[in-house]
Amino acid sequence: MGFLDINNAVKAYGAVEVLHQVDISVEEGEFLVLVGPSGCGKSTLLNMIAGLESVTKGTISIKDRVINDVHPSKRNIAMVFQSYALYPNMTVGQNITFGLEMHGTPKPERQAKLADVAKLLQIDHLLDRKPGQLSGGQRQRVAMGRALVRDPDVFLFDEPLSNLDAKLRVDMRTEIKKLHQRLKRTIVYVTHDQIEAMTLSTRIAVMNKGYIQQLGTPKEIYDTPANLFVASFMGSPSMNLIPAVLVADGDQIAARITGFDGQPLLLRLSQNDQTIRNYLDAQVILGIRPEALTDADGADRNARNLQVIRNQVTVTEPAGSDTFVTTVLGGKDCVARMRADADVHPGQPFDFTVNMDKAVIFDPKTEDRIAGRH
Amino acid sequence: MAVGQTRTERDWRMRLQDWLPKLVLSPSVAMTLLFVYGFIIFTIYLSFTGSKMLPSYDWVGFDNYRRLFGLSAWTTALINLAIFASLYVTICIAIGLSLAIFLDQKIRGEGMLRPIYLYPMALSFIVTGTAWKWLLDPGIGIEHTMHLWGWETFRFDWIKNRDYAIYTLVLAAVWQSSGFVMAMFLAGLRGIDNEILKAAQIDGASNWNLYRRIVIPLLRPAFLSAFVILAHLAIKSYDLVIALTGGGPGRATELPATFMYSYTFTRNQMAVGASSAVIMLMGIAAIMVPYIYAELKEKN
Amino acid sequence: MSVATQDSAVRTGRITRTFIYVFLIFFALFYLLPFFVMVINSLKPLGEITGGNMMALPQDWTIQPWLSAWSTAQIGVEATGLKPYFINSILMVVPAVAISTMLGALNGYILTKWTFPGHKILFGLMLFSCFIPFQIVLIPMARVLGELGLSGSTTGLILVHVVYGVGFSTLYFRNYYAAFPTELVRAAMMDGAGFFRIFWRIMLPVSGPIAVVCIIWQFTNIWNDFLFGASFAGLNAMPITVALNNLVQSSTGVKEYNVHFAGAILAALPTLLVYIVAGRYFVRGLMAGSVKG
Numbered sequence: 001m002g003f004l005d006i007n008n009a010v011k012a013y014g015a016v017e018v019l020h021q022v023d024i025s026v027e028e029g030e031f032l033v034l035v036g037p038s039g040c041g042k043s044t045l046l047n048m049i050a051g052l053e054s055v056t057k058g059t060i061s062i063k064d065r066v067i068n069d070v071h072p073s074k075r076n077i078a079m080v081f082q083s084y085a086l087y088p089n090m091t092v093g094q095n096i097t098f099g100l101e102m103h104g105t106p107k108p109e110r111q112a113k114l115a116d117v118a119k120l121l122q123i124d125h126l127l128d129r130k131p132g133q134l135s136g137g138q139r140q141r142v143a144m145g146r147a148l149v150r151d152p153d154v155f156l157f158d159e160p161l162s163n164l165d166a167k168l169r170v171d172m173r174t175e176i177k178k179l180h181q182r183l184k185r186t187i188v189y190v191t192h193d194q195i196e197a198m199t200l201s202t203r204i205a206v207m208n209k210g211y212i213q214q215l216g217t218p219k220e221i222y223d224t225p226a227n228l229f230v231a232s233f234m235g236s237p238s239m240n241l242i243p244a245v246l247v248a249d250g251d252q253i254a255a256r257i258t259g260f261d262g263q264p265l266l267l268r269l270s271q272n273d274q275t276i277r278n279y280l281d282a283q284v285i286l287g288i289r290p291e292a293l294t295d296a297d298g299a300d301r302n303a304r305n306l307q308v309i310r311n312q313v314t315v316t317e318p319a320g321s322d323t324f325v326t327t328v329l330g331g332k333d334c335v336a337r338m339r340a341d342a343d344v345h346p347g348q349p350f351d352f353t354v355n356m357d358k359a360v361i362f363d364p365k366t367e368d369r370i371a372g373r374h
Numbered sequence: 375m376a377v378g379q380t381r382t383e384r385d386w387r388m389r390l391q392d393w394l395p396k397l398v399l400s401p402s403v404a405m406t407l408l409f410v411y412g413f414i415i416f417t418i419y420l421s422f423t424g425s426k427m428l429p430s431y432d433w434v435g436f437d438n439y440r441r442l443f444g445l446s447a448w449t450t451a452l453i454n455l456a457i458f459a460s461l462y463v464t465i466c467i468a469i470g471l472s473l474a475i476f477l478d479q480k481i482r483g484e485g486m487l488r489p490i491y492l493y494p495m496a497l498s499f500i501v502t503g504t505a506w507k508w509l510l511d512p513g514i515g516i517e518h519t520m521h522l523w524g525w526e527t528f529r530f531d532w533i534k535n536r537d538y539a540i541y542t543l544v545l546a547a548v549w550q551s552s553g554f555v556m557a558m559f560l561a562g563l564r565g566i567d568n569e570i571l572k573a574a575q576i577d578g579a580s581n582w583n584l585y586r587r588i589v590i591p592l593l594r595p596a597f598l599s600a601f602v603i604l605a606h607l608a609i610k611s612y613d614l615v616i617a618l619t620g621g622g623p624g625r626a627t628e629l630p631a632t633f634m635y636s637y638t639f640t641r642n643q644m645a646v647g648a649s650s651a652v653i654m655l656m657g658i659a660a661i662m663v664p665y666i667y668a669e670l671k672e673k674n
Numbered sequence: 675m676s677v678a679t680q681d682s683a684v685r686t687g688r689i690t691r692t693f694i695y696v697f698l699i700f701f702a703l704f705y706l707l708p709f710f711v712m713v714i715n716s717l718k719p720l721g722e723i724t725g726g727n728m729m730a731l732p733q734d735w736t737i738q739p740w741l742s743a744w745s746t747a748q749i750g751v752e753a754t755g756l757k758p759y760f761i762n763s764i765l766m767v768v769p770a771v772a773i774s775t776m777l778g779a780l781n782g783y784i785l786t787k788w789t790f791p792g793h794k795i796l797f798g799l800m801l802f803s804c805f806i807p808f809q810i811v812l813i814p815m816a817r818v819l820g821e822l823g824l825s826g827s828t829t830g831l832i833l834v835h836v837v838y839g840v841g842f843s844t845l846y847f848r849n850y851y852a853a854f855p856t857e858l859v860r861a862a863m864m865d866g867a868g869f870f871r872i873f874w875r876i877m878l879p880v881s882g883p884i885a886v887v888c889i890i891w892q893f894t895n896i897w898n899d900f901l902f903g904a905s906f907a908g909l910n911a912m913p914i915t916v917a918l919n920n921l922v923q924s925s926t927g928v929k930e931y932n933v934h935f936a937g938a939i940l941a942a943l944p945t946l947l948v949y950i951v952a953g954r955y956f957v958r959g960l961m962a963g964s965v966k967g
Contacts, residue, residue, distance in 0.1 A: 052860050071391070073866030085861035089879035098875075099865030146861075394869045395788035402781050402840050403796055409818075409837040410803040413811040420813060429813070473701060476694045479686055489953050490702045493709075496949035496956065497942050498898035500915045504922050504938045505708040508931060514728060522727045553705060557957050581686065610807050613900040617919055634809040639905075644813060651809040662805045670798055 003028040003186055004049070004154055008058035011044050019044055019210045021058070026203075029184045035197035036207035037233070042190045043158060045207075049188060050079050050156050062153050073102065078147035079156040082163065084139045086131035086146075093118075093127035096145045117149045120179075137168050144179075157189040161196065173199060194234045198222065206230045224360065228285065228367040231360070237290050237337070241362070242330035244286040246279045253277065255286045255361070257330045260312035265329070270305045270357050276370060284370065285362040290324070292355040293336035295344070305356040313350045327352065414655065421649035427642040438649040448650065450625045451633040454540050458629065459608035461544045462551075466604055467597070469548065470555025475585065477556070478563045488560075491553035499550065503617020506546040507533070510618075539619055539626040543611075546618055551607065555600050562596035563589065602665045609657050630654050716740065716935035723931050739932035743940055747933050748924060749917050750909070756937050759917035763897060763944075766828050766913055770835035771892045777836070778843020778888060779881060783873055785844070786851040787859045797848065804841035811838075812905055819906055826908025834906060835896045842895075843888045850884040851877065886955045894945045894956070914941045 002025035011019035019041045026032050034042040047053040049060055051072035059066045067075045078099070086095050096117060097110045105113075118124040121141045131139060140160060147155055160176075161169045177200055180187060191197055197204050198218045206213045206221060206229075214226035225231035231239045244255040247266070253276060254268045267286070269276070292300075299306050314333070315326040318340065325336040325344050336352060344350050361370045421439070424432045442448050473491060477484055494502065509515040512531040520528035532538035566589060574588045612631035619627040621636075630650055638647030686694070711728050716739050718732040745755035785797050815834065816825070824830030854877070862872045903913040912920075918941045922934045949956050 050860075050864060052863070072860075072864045077864070079861070079864050081857040081861055083855055083857050085855060085857035087858060087862070087876055089876075098862070098867070102866035102871070146865075150865075391869055395784040396790065398780050398869075399784045399796075402777050402800065402844065405837050405840065406800050406803050409811065409815070410806065411799065413814040414806070416814040417810050429817070469701070473698065476698055479691070479694055481694070481698065487698055487702055489949075490705050492953070492957065493946065493949055494705060496894055496945045498900065498915050498918075498945070500898075500900050500919050501938045501942045502708075504918065504934060505712050507922075508934075509708055509711060509728075514724065514931070519728050549705065549708065581690075606805050612809075613915075616900070616904075617922070620923070631807065631809055635812075635905075638813060647809075648813060651807065651812070654807040655810045658805060658807055659802075662802060666798055666801050670794055670801075 002026050003030075003063060004188070005059075005061045005064075006045070006049070007061070009045070009048060009055055009060055010057035011041070011048060011053065012056045017056075017210065019048075022212055024205060024212070024215060026186060026188065028186055031180050031187045031189065031200055031202045033189045033191060033197040033201035033204050034207055035191055035194055035204055035233075036213075038192060039209075040207040041210040042192075042207050046156055046158055046188060046190045049154070050077060051075055073099075076150075076153045077156055078150040078152040078154075079158065080143045080147050080160045082159040084131075084143040084160075084163075086139060086142055088131055091128050091130055092123065092134070092142050092145075095131065095142055096127075096149050099146065099150050113149050113151075117145045120148065121145050136164050137172060140164065140172055144176075148183075153186065155185055155187045157187065159191055160189075161191070162193070176200060195236065198234070204234075206233060208233070223358070224369065225287070226369055228287075228362050231287050231362070231369075235289060237324065237335045239360075240288045240290065240293065240329070240332070240334040242286045242288065242332060242334060243364075244284055244330060246276070246282060246284055246361075248280060253280065255284070255359075257286065259309065260314075260328045265309045265311070267307055267309065267354055267356055267359070268305065269359065269361070271361065276361065279361070279363070279370060283364055285364050286330075287360040287362060288334070288354060289358055290335045290337040292358040293334065294353050294355075295338050295342045296351065296353045298339045298342060299353040300355050300357075303355045303357045307354050307356055308351050309354060310349050310351050313344050313346050313348055316344050316346055325350075417648045418652055420645055421652050423645055425644040425648070427644065429644060434645070438645045442646055442649050442653070445646075447625055447628060448630075448633060451628045451630045454627060455609065455629050457540050458543055458547075458611070459605060461541070462547050462608050463601060463604045465544065465548050466552045466555045467600055469552040470557075470600065471559050471590075471593075473552070473556040474559035474563055475589075477560060488557075491556050493553070494550045495554045497550065499613035500617045502546055502550050503614050506542070506549070507618050510542050510545075533619065534623060536623050536626040539623055543615060543618060543627050547608075547611065547614055550614075551604065555604070558596050558600050558603075559593060562593045566592050598665070602661055605661050606658050609654055609661075712935040712939060716932050716939060718932055720928070720930055720932055739930070739936040740940075742930070743921070743933045743937035747921055747930070747937065748927070750920050750924075756914055756917055756921070756940055759912050759914045760940065762828060762907075762911055763913040763915075766831045766835070766911070767893060767896050770832045770839065770896050771889055773832070774836045774839040774843045774892050775885065775888050777840050778845075779847045779878070779885070780873070781840070781844040782847025782849075782851045783877055785848050786854070787856060787872075787877075788869070797844070800841045800844050802841075803838065804845070808838065808901055812901075816905065825906065826910055828911040830906055831902060831911055831913070834902050835899070838902075839892050839896065843892060846884055846888045846891070847881070850881070854880070883955070886952060890948055890952055890956050893948060897945050 004026040006022055006024040006026075009019065009022045010017060022045060024032070034045060036042050044053060048055050051067065051070065055068045059068055061067060062075065062077070087098065090098065093114055097114050100110045100113065114127070115124075118127060121144060123138065123141050123145060126134065126138060126142070131142065134142065143160065157176075161172055164172060173196060180200075189196075189200060198221075201218055203216065204218055204221050205215045208229050214221055214230045221230060221234055225234060225239070228241065232241065242257050244257045244267075246269075247254055247256050249266065249268055251272075252268050253272055254266045257265050257267065259265045296308070311327050311329065313325055313327055317324040317326075321340060323338045323340055323342055323344065325338055325342075326333050327336060327350070328334070338344065362368065363370050420429055422433055422435060424430055424434045424437075477487065481487065510530070510533040512518065512529075512534065515530075517528060517530040520530070533542045570588065570592075571584065574584050579587065610631060611629055612635070615621055615627055615629055615632050621628045621632045630653065634647050634650045634654065637643045637650065714731055715723055715728060717735055717737065718726075719734055719736055719738070722730075722732060722734065743756055745757050746753055747755045749756065749759065781800070785793050819825045819830045819834075822830070824833065858876060859872055862876050867875060897913075898915060899913070900915045900919065903916040904919075907913060907916060918937050921937050
């Protein structure tokens with residue numbers, strides 16, 4: 001059993017089930033991110049862990065203690081809210097120590113803990129201010145301070161960065177990561193931002209429509225997405241999903257796709273196991289990440305299966321560090337990520353290098369990934 | 375395993391938090407159910423009995439309603455209410471809207487004018503009635519003053535005139551409430567996005583068209599609220615009648631509210647009084663229930 | 675209401691503007707006239723009123739009518755002036771306002787932050803009770819007050835006003851707390867604060883503005899009430915509105931108009947003062963029950 005166990009948890013409002021049979025075991029010190037589009041059930045799950053929503057079926061336990069019916073304040077958890085939820089009538093110091101006060105911690109101890117946390121978060125100079133006088137980033141720190149001071153078993157974060165502007169969000173992201181590395185605490189973190197999920201987590205649970213779509217390390221999620229939803233949700237720009245037909249190519253297997261003019265293009269797969277052979281002559285979807293579709297110089301030197309296809313360039317978007325090149329494959333706009341100084345021009349044919357080691361194949365009917373990578 | 379033990383140990387605080395809010399709410403709910411809805415049911419019941427001076431419990435069916443609508447006093451009261459309510463609502467809205475639109479033209483001294491328009495709302499209808507009763511008295515009020523100022527033929531004796539007395543009620547009631555309607559419309563006007571107005575002007579709308587085609591349609595919620603509030607005030611009007619005219623001359627300003635009071639408490643016709651109250655309630659419910667329903671539903 | 679004026683999106687010509695000012699000033703005079711007349715005539719001896727012009731300022735200024743209205747005028751059968759009734763009104767208004775506001779705050783808190791199935795229906799029922807024609811409850815209320823031994827007592831009137839005032843105060847607090855972030859309540863819950871603690875420590879400290887709105891509204895309404903006072907107060911608990919009406923309508927003796935005016939102003943004074951001091955909140959209170967958008 002893990003540190004935090006979510007055991008076949010179900011949430012239903014009346015007859016409507018919004019969360020189906022969620023099963024996650026979190027180890028101590030893990031940073032689990034729940035990610036998914038709005039309405040996927042991630043916040044509901046977090047609120048169930050917090051005790052703000054009841055668990056319809058199944059159990060949630062922390063340190064082997066079932067907490068389904070335990071009051072939120074007795075679960076030894078702390079939560080950072082999206083709006084920060086700072087009490088507007090109290091000073092920063094009072095905000096941070098309110099929880100300790102409610103739990104009957106004596107004043108000297110409260111003050112000592114407050115001082116520690118304030119120092120850790122560098123908000124010592126703000127303790128006498130009211131939340132209304134703070135900037136977004138400062139409020140965010142106070143909200144974290146309020147959670148830290150409780151010294152809980154599990155920290156819950158509910159989209160804590162979504163109210164900050166872009167730059168501050170990146171800074172605070174790093175800050176949270178540092179804090180986790182330093183304090184090694186168990187964290188469950190909800191976000192809809194897949195970059196936050198990738199950068200912060202030790203494990204990610206991708207959720208959609210009340211189901212866990214995939215649970216794994218950021219690398220697993222990124223490289224071997226379990227299905228089309230995970231493939232398109234994680235990564236930016238998202239994975240190119242190209243309709244293809246699998247054909248035999250000697251004793252290898254190749255994906256046949258159409259190019260800009262409808263010309264057939266063959267891409268030999270790295271995979272060649274029985275599972276994939278079952279799909280010979282069938283429609284599949286070929287998934288290629290933008291960084292696996294480059295110019296020859298930008299291709300991964302360590303890749304074993306690099307293939308070149310010639311196709312028309314429709315749009316180029318220089319983004320400073322990279323240039324994003326759009327080309328049409330299988331009747332769809334596909335994005336290639338190239339070096340900033342790659343020599344590509346719209347309207348002209350170009351030799352794209354495809355790293356087929358990184359390609360994944362999906363069954364269009366079940367939408368699941370067919371085979372592993374080699 | 376720990377699971378079995380902790381499952382049964384339901385946190386007492388959780389349970390307390392479950393019923394505490396309902397417990398705290400319950401006195402208000404009980405009061406409302408008993409003193410409002412219980413009483414309404416009781417009054418409805420009375421209206422089907424033969425109660426005179428004291429409640430009695432003999433069932434007489436719809437007799438009281440038949441009698442009620444056979445009484446000329448009640449028909450008069452209903453006709454008076456129709457005249458009073460329609461004029462009161464229309465004039466209040468007309469004045470309130472005009473004042474609000476004009477005040478919204480960057481008027482110097484707006485801060486001084488607004489409280490002047492509104493202060494009558496803070497007064498009791500009894501005070502309003504006292505003041506207007508005297509102003510309208512031809513012997514010493516406005517008519518008398520005009521005579522003193524040399525306009526000998528000026529006549530303003532509506533309050534003594536059976537055919538016109540109902541309009542004095544309208545006058546005093548409008549005086550009291552139109553400022554409030556102004557405030558409602560002003561709040562509505564200030565809530566309109568200024569960019570919409572600018573866009574309309576760039577589209578070439580004249581001021582008249584701007585208000586007729588853009589602003590006034592946007593004020594629909596304010597119109598609805600004003601109508602609902604004024605209509606329900608009109609049906610409930612009692613104090614003003616008592617203070618201004620006492621229902622007279624004759625029955626010229628009798629309204630359902632005064633009818634109910636006099637039949638129940640001075641004429642000892644409790645069942646008839648009860649049935650008139652039921653009719654009033656039905657009138658108000660017809661206006662308020664859809665309004666409240668819509669307001670509450672919107673917030674889902 | 676917010677008084678952020680439109681930056682002149684609408685332009686008006688000189689003639690139109692003149693017309694607008696004339697219109698606005700005419701109505702200002704219309705609203706001021708009755709009160710002006712009452713004030714100046716309350717400072718005249720009776721002879722100047724009956725023989726003179728109501729618009730004229732007093733030639734012989736006197737506060738005698740005020741003194742008479744306050745302490746010696748004939749109200750019903752007794753020559754007590756309005757003073758005892760003014761005190762009755764205060765004794766009735768203060769507890770009724772305090773209780774209904776407190777209940778409204780708690781109800782609003784529960785109906786927004788501790789909701790349960792059916793909370794909307796309950797609120798709808800309470801809200802409708804603000805608007806009923808009170809004639810529908812007069813008969814049973816008279817009986818119940820009798821049975822409780824509260825007929826003709828200030829306590830009885832307080833009960834009546836709390837019962838029929840709690841709908842409005844609940845409406846105010848409910849709408850106010852609905853805009854108050856629920857996350858704050860959740861945060862406090864996780865911090866270990868319970869139902870009452872959250873109310874005292876988190877909700878009440880930020881409820882100042884709506885409390886003022888609610889208190890002013892309840893105060894104005896209850897002070898100005900006539901129907902309940904006339905029906906249930908009897909002689910001992912008679913509020914000032916009823917006493918004023920008795921004073922003005924009394925058919926015996928000479929009509930002392932100047933005393934009537936002084937009395938009317940006395941009766942209006944508390945609510946007018948509130949209006950002058952806290953007019954902003956007064957307007958907001960009037961709005962809160964009606965317009966939301």
